[in-house]
Amino acid sequence: MTRVFSGIKPTGNVHLGNVLGALVHWVDDQHRADSIYCVVDLHALTVQQDPAELRQTTFRLAQALLAIGLDPSVCTLFVQSHVHEHAELAWLMECTASHGELSRMTQFKDKSTKAGQGFVSGGLFTYPALMAADILLYDTNQVPVGDDQRQHVELTRDVAERFNSRYGPTFVIPEATFPTTGARVMDLQDPTSKMSKSQDHAPGTILLLDEPKTIEKKFKRAVTDTESEVRFDLAAKPGVSNLLSILGAATGRTPEQAAVGYTQYGPLKADTAAAVIERLAPIQARYAELGRDPSELTRTLAAGAAKATEIAAPTLARAQANIGLLPPNSSTSVVVGVL
Numbered sequence: 001m002t003r004v005f006s007g008i009k010p011t012g013n014v015h016l017g018n019v020l021g022a023l024v025h026w027v028d029d030q031h032r033a034d035s036i037y038c039v040v041d042l043h044a045l046t047v048q049q050d051p052a053e054l055r056q057t058t059f060r061l062a063q064a065l066l067a068i069g070l071d072p073s074v075c076t077l078f079v080q081s082h083v084h085e086h087a088e089l090a091w092l093m094e095c096t097a098s099h100g101e102l103s104r105m106t107q108f109k110d111k112s113t114k115a116g117q118g119f120v121s122g123g124l125f126t127y128p129a130l131m132a133a134d135i136l137l138y139d140t141n142q143v144p145v146g147d148d149q150r151q152h153v154e155l156t157r158d159v160a161e162r163f164n165s166r167y168g169p170t171f172v173i174p175e176a177t178f179p180t181t182g183a184r185v186m187d188l189q190d191p192t193s194k195m196s197k198s199q200d201h202a203p204g205t206i207l208l209l210d211e212p213k214t215i216e217k218k219f220k221r222a223v224t225d226t227e228s229e230v231r232f233d234l235a236a237k238p239g240v241s242n243l244l245s246i247l248g249a250a251t252g253r254t255p256e257q258a259a260v261g262y263t264q265y266g267p268l269k270a271d272t273a274a275a276v277i278e279r280l281a282p283i284q285a286r287y288a289e290l291g292r293d294p295s296e297l298t299r300t301l302a303a304g305a306a307k308a309t310e311i312a313a314p315t316l317a318r319a320q321a322n323i324g325l326l327p328p329n330s331s332t333s334v335v336v337g338v339l
Contacts, residue, residue, distance in 0.1 A: 004033040005140040005174075007040040007080065007131075008065075010058040016206035016276060017185035017195035019068060019283070020249040025144055027069035035075040036138050036308060037065065042080050042087065042130060046123040063297055064208055067287035078304035080134065085312040089133035090126075092319055096159045096166075097129050106151055132156040137312040139172040150176055167322040171315075184234075184245050188222040191238040209284060212277045219243075219273035230262035240265065243272050250275040 006026055008018070029035050041058045058079060070077055080086050102108070105128050112120045123130075135143055135156050143153050153176035160171040187193045189204030196205060203218055210218075224239040232255040234241045241255065247268070248258035262268045290297060321327065 002033040002141045003139060004029050004035045004142045004144065005038070005135050005138050006035075006144055007038040007043070007134055008061065009040050009043050010054065010061045011044050012057075012196070014061065014064045014208040015195045016208070016246070016280075019208060019280075020246065021146070021185045022144070023065070023068050024249075026065075026075075029144065030071060030075035033142070036140070036311075037070060037075055037077045038080050038134065038308075039065070039078070040080045040134065043127055046121050046127050048119075059294070059297065062301055063287060063290050064283075066290055066297070066300070067283050069283075072300050072304060076304050076307045077300070078308045079301055082301065082305035083137075083308050083312055085137055085309065085316040086130065086133055089137055089312075089316050089319060090130040092163075092323060093129035093132045093136070093159055094126050096163050097132070097155065101155055101158065102126060102128060105155070107148070128152050128155050129159070132159050135174050136160055136171045137315050138308070139311070139315065140174045141172065142177045143174050144177045147178065150178075163319070163323075167319075167324075170319050170322050184242070185249070186238070186242045186245075188218055188239075188242070191223060191242040206276060208280065209287065210280075215277050215280075216270075216273045219269045219276070222269055224265045224269075228264060230259050230265065230268055232256050232259055240268070243268055247272040247275055250279045 006022070006029075008022075014023075026035070026037060030037075039058055039061050041054065044054060044057075062077065062079065065077060066072070102125055108125055108128075111124060131152050132155060135153070143156075145153055153174065157173055157175075160173050164170055164173075185195060187195050187202070187204035188206070189202070196202065203221060204223075206215055206218055222239060222243060224243070225237055227237070229237075230240060230244075231237065232241050232244045243265075244255035244258045247253075248255045250272070251258065317327070
């Protein structure tokens with residue numbers, strides 16, 4: 001069976017773009033593939049975090065993933081730092097990737113430039129190696145990603161092929177897949193930019209737990225244009241196209257199909273808000289239910305980590321053996337030199 005791996009970073013709060021752009025595909029994928037899903041808390045450490053807030057955000061994100069529809073009896077769900085093999089394999093990947101490859105990563109260049117003369121952690125530079133380890137640990141076949149992560153999967157493929165060439169067959173070479181339905185969910189106030197988890201109170205971001213009145217208000221104020229024609233045209237009508245993308249994704253249609261019958265922006269905004277409210281209602285109810293028994297979520301994550309370790313540990317051991325690391329309690333003969 002095809003194995004799929006995906007991870008999501010516990011920063012900010014889950015928003016509509018996460019749900020319709022990626023997480024609905026996770027729910028579907030768990031029924032067609034051997035799916036492994038991970039809250040990548042180690043990746044969050046590339047910028048300074050408040051420890052208590054990071055723990056809380058990690059827990060809330062796992063709660064949201066279950067509420068959206070991930071079934072731990074079908075898929076594997078865990079927290080990255082609960083499986084130590086991720087950090088250990090990351091070092092081998094850092095030693096396999098070149099400085100040039102890491103320095104060409106677009107996200108590092110963008111984020112370090114924005115930081116200016118401020119603090120830029122070494123982890124921001126090397127985290128693509130950790131991402132490669134995340135993927136390769138599980139003999140992953142497919143990695144569903146957005147276009148902004150395409151480069152990281154390409155690097156993962158490159159370092160895996162290099163490792164295999166140098167040290168013998170070790171890793172499965174993964175491929176990136178790019179879901180299209182619902183993949184473009186943009187900011188309601190700036191439809192040329194994605195919704196951001198780091199902007200929790202932004203008027204253009206619909207949060208997973210927003211109340212219906214809040215959702216209605218945000219859609220009512222959504223940016224459109226000075227025309228009145230309702231059509232899907234990303235270049236000429238990004239605001240309207242964003243509404244159609246959201247309406248289509250929330251109702252199982254294409255944006256073009258969602259545009260049929262509309263001649264004014266007001267009804268489009270109202271219907272899109274109503275569709276989103278209806279789509280989020282059962283998720284919000286399930287989230288609240290899970291919140292009433294946090295110990296159950298703790299047990300679920302522990303079971304997921306144990307299940308993930310069963311796959312990750314042999315992969316790490318294979319990589320360590322192939323690269324020449326001496327295994328613990330080894331009876332392997334070594335030649336002791338004379339100083």
